Amino acid sequence: MTGPVVQGWCPGALRPMLSGDGLVVRVRLHGGRLPVAVAERLAFLSERFGNGLIDLSARGNLQLRGVTEAGHGALVAELAALGLIDESPQAEAMRNVLVTPFWRAGDGAQEIAAELVARLGEFPALPGKFGYAVDTGMVPVLRDAAADIRIEGAQDGVMVRADGMATGAVVGQGEVVDAVLELARWFVDAGGVSGGRGRMAALVARGAVPPGRFGAVPMRVVPRFVPKIARYSAGALVAVPFGQMEAGMLDGLAGFGDLRLTPWRMVLVESGWPDVPGVILYDDDPLLRVVACTGAPRCLQGLADVRGLARGLAAAVPAGKRLHVSGCAKGCAHPGVADVTLTATAAGFDLIRGGTAADAAVAAFTADELLARPEILTESFDAP
Ligand code: SF4
CATH class of the missing domain: 3.90.480.10 (Sulfite Reductase Hemoprotein;Domain 2)
Known part of the structure; x- marks a missing residue:
């Protein structure tokens, strides 16, 4: 296979x-x-x-x-x-800049992102997935999102930090992109790129240390941000x-x-409470407990219709638990561990507890069996 x-x-x-x-x-x-x-x-x-x-x-x-x-x-x-x-696929790939969605007009986030994009032509050749997080709001909210260079709010300016480092350099808003460029050049010079790939956190984990000023100030310690359906400012x-x-x-x-x-x-x-059919407006909606990829027939590698099954099983997922239904072992929708994962196979679905879509199954069922007896799933969440 x-x-x-x-x-x-x-x-x-x-x-x-x-x-x-x-x-x-x-x-x-x-x-x-x-x-x-x-x-x-x-x-x-x-x-x-x-x-x-x-x-x-x-x-x-x-x-x-x-x-x-x-x-x-x-x-x-x-x-x-x-x-x-x-202008080119290369320029498109380099424009990998994430901005905090909680930015406020005039707070500098959009301005920093725009200057960074405008100056990407000055940057060295970087891996296709190399990216930046402009996370300068009241509290950082993007720390769980992939990024190689992080730009965060600091008491006396803006912190520029290599992903994986607990310290960074604090600079004025007008110096942010220069500092980002310095870190990107260091990443290349320090051997961060291999075969066109490489991530900043992996380089740091190998013991590479960014230039001195990036070790000067400890990053802010804040609780992990968990996005909630809610009205924010x-x-x-x-x-x-x-x-x-x-x-x-x-x-x-x-x-x-x-x-x-x-x-x-x-x-x-940005304005109003969007009461639009199909939009999820409550944090306790069972659909939020289920992750499912595109699956068949829309993904060529999909071995089953996963979203139909995920919708059908959502109500059987206990609050606070996560079900991942994957069209194949690649697990695109949720590369990490889920409480229970159902991975489509040629014969039905493998059931995996506390693992990823590619991990070993503890049981296998057909979609019809799962839909007819959702208690199979509920019991799987309770199993030791
Ligand atoms: S996990 Fe498999 S089926 Fe699902 S989107 Fe990825 S490649 Fe396609």
Whole structure:
């Protein structure tokens, strides 16, 4: 049996990825923001050139699904008209900048992100997934999101920190990008890149120490941020099932105001409480206890329809527990450990307790068995 295929690059708009439902076209936003007019246009384009399904990515971007090879060029032209296309796939891959969704006008976050993007041409060649987190709000909220260089608020300025280090350099807002550039150059010079890959935290874990000033100030110690569906001062943070919207849902959300995308596959609506059909507005919604990937038939590697099963089983998942339903052992939707994982196989679903989609199963069932007897699942959460 062949295992899942691991792609060594991130899909973009210029270099889309082929999936079971056609091309996946990832649209990198600027500063994670989606003004109403852009959101409405993207909703239209997702139906005009794709199948109307739009994923929220863990990098705060959107993915238009089901795009045809024939329509890709025209879609790119439309995206270019919205200012969402870079000059090359390389430039697109480098624009990997996550911004706290809780930024406030004039607080510097968007300005730092914009300057960083404008100066990426000065940076050395970096691995495709190398990224930055502009996390300068009242408290850092992006520490669980992948990033190689972190930019966080500090008492007397802005901290620039290598991922994996507990210290950083504190600089003025106007010096932030220079400090980021210094760290990126050090990363390359210190041997952080190997075969076109490499992450900052891995380099630090190997004992490499960034230049002296990046060891000067301890980072702030704050409780781990857990995003909740709620009204925040920046807007209403809401969720969508499995991190995927239909075009009508995006259009409906845009009816309430400008949007900000997050690495939590949630959307922050800048004004109003978005009572849109399908949008998850309560933290106790059982759908939030279930993670499921695209699965079959939309993913070529999917061995079963996982979202239908996940919806059917959501109510059987106890509060505070997590069920991961995966279309194959690759586990795209949740690479980590879940309380219970169901991994599709040629014969049904493997049931894994306290592991990942690729771990050893303790039992196997068909989807019909699981749906007919949800207590199988409930008991699995209680098992020692
Ligand atoms: S985990 Fe799901 S989305 Fe990922 S390759 Fe397998 S079926 Fe496709």
